[in-house]
Amino acid sequence: MKSTNATPRIFNFSSGPAVLPLPVLEAAQRDLVALPGVGMSVMEISHRSPTFIDILDEAVAGVRELTGLGPDYAVLALQGGASLQFSMVPMNLLTGGRTADYVDTGTWSRRGIEEARRVGAVHVAASTADDDYARIPSQAELRLTAGSAYTHITSNNTIEGTQWPGIPEVGDSPLVVDASSDILSEPLDFSRFGLIYAGAQKNLGPAGVTLVIVREDLMERAPDHLPRMLDYRTHARANSLYNTPNTFGIYVLGLTVKWLRSLGGLEAVAAANRKKANILYAEIDRTGFYRGTADRGSRSRMNVTFRIGAGDAALERTFAGEAAAAGLSGLEGHRSVGGLRAGLYNAFPEAGVDALVQFMREFERRRG
Template identity: 50%
Template sequence: MTKIYNFGAGPSMLPGTVLQRAQEELLDWHGAGISVLEMGHRSQVYTAIAEKAEADFRELLDVPADYRILFLQGGATGQFSAVPLNLMGDKAKTAYLLTGVWSEKAAAEALRYGEVHVVATGRAESYTKIPQPEQWLLDSNAAYVHYTANETIGGVEFQQIPDVGALTLVSDMSSNILSRPVDVSRFGLIYAGAQKNIGPAGITVVIVREDLLGRANSITPSVFDYTKQANNASMLNTPPTYNWYMLGLVLEWLKEQGGIAALEQKNIRKSAKLYAAIDRSSLYSNPIGLACRSRMNVPFRIADTELEERFLKDSVREGLINLEGHRSVGDFRASIYNAMPEEGVDVLIEFMREFERRYG
């Protein structure tokens, strides 16, 4: 049987050992006599699972003590509303740096609750570059400045944390969290849907500085109120218990790999060799500026568009699945998150070379 390498952008592949362990523990978790799927979320045994996951997350990302870690529902899209509802306070304006589809969607949602100031936009260049800091127009009256650390669809990633001075910095890190070290103390809030680097779809992590709690608008739904969730250990309502458990298994796996610093070096190698293969080719191309190419999502095009269908069919036959680009842009995309082994990237590169030899 051909080995499968899943290059899907999300829900994405999970580490094989994590899936195997989940399978082994599915019917009876550590002698409890029941599955995690059946556990009461406030039971002593489940509370221990949840607390360990939070502790491992705090350790891996070196989260300071004055930040709360919340495990919520609604995905990053839910946070597009939750962030302004919780952080605007008595201010009427927010600020967004637009670098692709997801930052645009976040800004559009924030517009429901007040004025949105655009710090800068890369739309004129089809979101293939991040606007240079000297082009940014910060507004001191904004409640916060939001940016998307990695644009999953477009393949644009910030290589440094933006400098916004004394303003509160907020980031959507859904597709690159835990793939590189991050100085959490630079942020007021970080949020991330789990289904790319930290677990299955259905659970969302929010890291919020404590002094930002207590500002929620009165219309904020209780499940999206950070203060209420923080005061209830993310269990104001029944949380996605199994997803939280799976997230915990992934965190344990990350620690076994040597932590985030070790994974960053692996991610650098994987992305560098794939970009190098694309750049050497006369058939494939990548449109993203060199300074902001994503380590997580590598979009590419084929010069002869008539070969696109053949490329997808042949790649699937070789066990390389989910290489099609997002429906909004087409082309191709290889998502190479933490769980993608380096051998998977090597197999993809070899396939691309052989395909070009035959048809290029």
């Protein structure tokens, strides 16, 4: 991959923080010292300056355009990562003595459940823990609570390499989605969601900014005693400028959203993502030397998890080490599950998938 730096870029398969679009990095680099027409770095200007407010408004408008969100949704750029949303969601929405339904599809779902239990009543509507989280539950498996406060799912399970094949039907319950690892990777009917949140560091920009899309009416459920910083209404009323936001993170998020639009929107992005994932899964399935860990119907297009044989940890370490030496970085699986994992987020180039496939074939020839 070409870049304007002296150090050539390698293929970065990390599952987060993750690869950013090269044109975004180049624009940020070009304008880092002095924004055109401003003469100061974006990191040096007031978050209340007209320049920064324009940057923020443009980023939000870009998200609205890509998602087709209606005016009944607020788009917030917060801090604290998806992990803070594990707490803010129940603090704001799990009120009125109701129960929240959670679908347990992996490590991050469990974290969400643990935090929600500190706030109120939680019902696990389905769990695939007994299947090592290798799959997403079917619609028929969901045991939903009548009148629940909301239903929470993790749309893409970054560690386990599974992704919901479609948006589940949850009746009148507002659907709350942790979309940290597949946000803006495909077109969806966003009007079906009550709230969506995502740490930016996989598909949207650098770490330190968290995108929250929330339906206006749901925000009104929050109890009045909530600390202001933890109340969505505070941030919605202040256009995400209640306190000093992550100005640089929002700037790069804006550049990334602009880049997604330049590709032709989420249809085009999804087609490219499908193609990349299909190429890699085809190689994994080709001979049996490699083995995908997720059930076929639940496979993630964002995080492709696989093992060598039945799970030869030593050989997998060798694979990841040799791949890194060949310019294919970050292929180790999450430390909690081992194996191998390729992050194929929006910004990851198809050429990197081709390079990985070539490396896999060559490795199999030598070690198979």
